[in-house]
Amino acid sequence: MRETTVNKVLGHPLNAWYVAAWDHEVNRKPLARTVANRPLAMYRTEDGRAVALADACWHRLAPLSMGTPEGRDGIRCPYHGIVYNSAGRCISMPAQETINPSATVASFPVVELHRFVWVWLGDPTKADPSLVPDMHQMDDPAWAGDGLTIPVACNYQLVLDNLMDLTHEEFVHSSTIGQEELSESEFVVTHDGDTVTVERWMLGIDAPPFWLANMRDRFPGFEGKVDRWQIIHFESPSTINIDVGVAKAGTGAPAGDRSQGVNGYVMNTITPETDKSCNYFWAFMRNYRLESQVITTKLRDGVSRVFKEDEDMLVAQQAAIEANPDYEFYSLNIDAGGMWVRRILEGKLAAEGRLPVPAVSVA
Amino acid sequence: MATSHSRVWQRATVTESDALTPGIRRIVFEPQRPVKVEAGAHIDVKVTIGGATDSRSYSVVTPSDEGRTITISVLDSPQSRGGAAVMHALRVGDTIEITQPVLDFPLRIGAARYLLLAGGIGITAIAGMASVLRSIGADYTLVYVGRGLGEMAFVEELRREHGQRLVLHVRDDGTPLDVATLVGSVDAGTELYTCGPIRLMDAVRRAWIERELSPANLRFETFGNSGWFDPQRFVVRIPRLGFETMVGTSETMLEALESAGLEVMSDCRKGECGLCEVRVLHLDGDLDHRDVFYSERQKDARGKICCCVSRAVSTDLGRPGPAVVTIDIS
Secondary structure (H helix, E strand, C coil): CECCCCCCCCCCCCCCEEEEEEHHHCCCCCEEEEECCEEEEEEECCCCCEEEEECCCCCCCCCHHHCEEECCCEEECCCCCCEECCCCEEEECCCCCCCCCCCECCEECEEEECCEEEEECCCHHHCCHHHCCCCHHHCCCCCEEEEEEEEECCCHHHHHHHHHCHHHHHHHCCCCCCCCHHHHCCEEEEEECCEEEEEEEEEEEECCHHHHHHHHHHCCCCCCEEEEEEEEEEECCCEEEEEEEEEECCCCCCCCCCCCEEEEEEEEEEEEEECCEEEEEEEEEECCCCCCHHHHHHHHHHHHHHHHHHHHHHHHHHHHHHHCCCCCCCCCHHHHHHHHHHHHHHHHHHHCCCCCCCCECCC | CCCECCCCEEEEEEEEEEECCCCEEEEEEEECCCCCCCCCCEEEEEEEECCEEEEEEEEEECCCCCCCCEEEEEECCCCCCCHHHHHHHCCCCCEEEEECCECCCCCCCCCCEEEEEEEHHHHHHHHHHHHHHHHCCCCEEEEEEECCHHHCCCHHHHHHHHHHHEEEEEHHHCCCCCHHHHHHCCCCCEEEEEECCHHHHHHHHHHHHHCCCCHHHEEECCCCCCCCCCCCCEEEEEHHHCEEEEECCCCCHHHHHHHCCCCCCCCCCCCCCCCCEEEEEEEECEEECCCCCCCHHHHHHCCEEECCCCEEECCCCCCCCCEEEEEECC
């Protein structure tokens, strides 16, 4: 039988792609970013390729991210001038005529996709670029939008929990997207391999302020009831894209006709930084009024305010977890999506031999 | 990464020991605290030679069982300073102190092409890399050089695993390796990983420099245990201290100075870092530079040596007796 104890917070699988940075954040000048407890020095080569090296010089562990680009694809340590190429091999050593053959720093596999720079910190022989989670709305011409990064002082798992159950919107985001129908309506959870989907429809309701404004961007002066949907797609280890929107009530949105509505995709990918912090990369993409930069900016700023409310709650939750180490988690029916995510991640961690508490006991 | 750069000592029990060739034994340990072994890793082993505790480094044959066993292969030859004899004497059930695997010779995934070159017992480090490259479908060639097939370990296994990608060069069969031709076949996208005797590695390095290939793409590991000459006894003198001692064949100059109570700075003890440098004031004999710290020019000048690995030898002395090297230390 399966143990009922919930690991309050989880470690992170290493054999996975994580977003280290937005594409525009990685430039010739090195950037310091910690991913999954590994400090990285990130930069671009002269021909524009993104590189992620361990941010500690082989010699005395000085941070390479404080260094400077050198030559075609190298980086110079700011302390004693040792130069590494993008593969992490030393190509110049001060005050000697040879190069110590063991002078290398780890160079991690990098893929640039969907406006993000992804890194793989686990077994490099398994770093298959086709395993990057699907976030195609980020740079698909049928979609427009933008997003930001929120550094959150909590374990990444708590953000996944937050996104997999949106009933919290009623209480955390009461002034923007929350409404009581969220916790009153039925939801359906499905899972398949490394994915989990939670689908919820609220039919014939009043649009909350955020969605009423969006409807009026597309249908000026709109009044009346809407059908609202939230379809949450999780893809291991930490990407959650949420198909959200509202349409004029009774115009066929549940059956697939969204022509009388507005549709957005909340793109979320959460990168563990340390065991108690993460970088939450998000964007709000929409498939209407693509030409309007005003809408893009307004949506980004609006969602940003909504997510600040989540951040405050998540930081407080992490602090409460640490302050009450002897208290356990209990679950509600609404946690089904988040619990499937946890089970998938526990399976990944177990496969890497990195799950401290066995989730499965044989009865 | 599972394999660390730090040396974590632990007990290990010998579970298998068998002869692969007349000179090479394969030894399998069960370590106390298993960690996954990556290709290119080595372990240090504590050995007692002539009453003194010392350590020796051996490359690990990459296993597939998450490090629950560690397999090494050890060649005993006239070049050995006594560690190999200790290792060969181990029997099933014996326990010994070893480190967790240390990775100073990592295989980088992602090169366009790979050339793996193993000389003799150097196949131990290289075989695991070849397996990884095969498993990920990389473009690689495995070149294995030896004196005679009877002295070369793992040949049949490698043939089965790598088929046409394995190229054998066997001196006694009239197919010696031509290093210049081999390095001449390398392009700028190729990474060459090599492990073997110093003559082979030195020839590769010279050819590599001559072709002006990127030094970053020539990867090698040496434990400083291979020389141009078999080890001989030699005399070390330090006039400033009124000091003289004989360095035996089973010890290094650094060890001899240390056991005589002198303080000599050192770190890597495999001829890489240059910290153990001593100045040569006078030389009666020649030097066997076994380090990779000095350039060709510096070695030829005979003015300094890495005392952790390099030795004096009595070639062309025109008199009997050991070589004498007169040095000063810092």
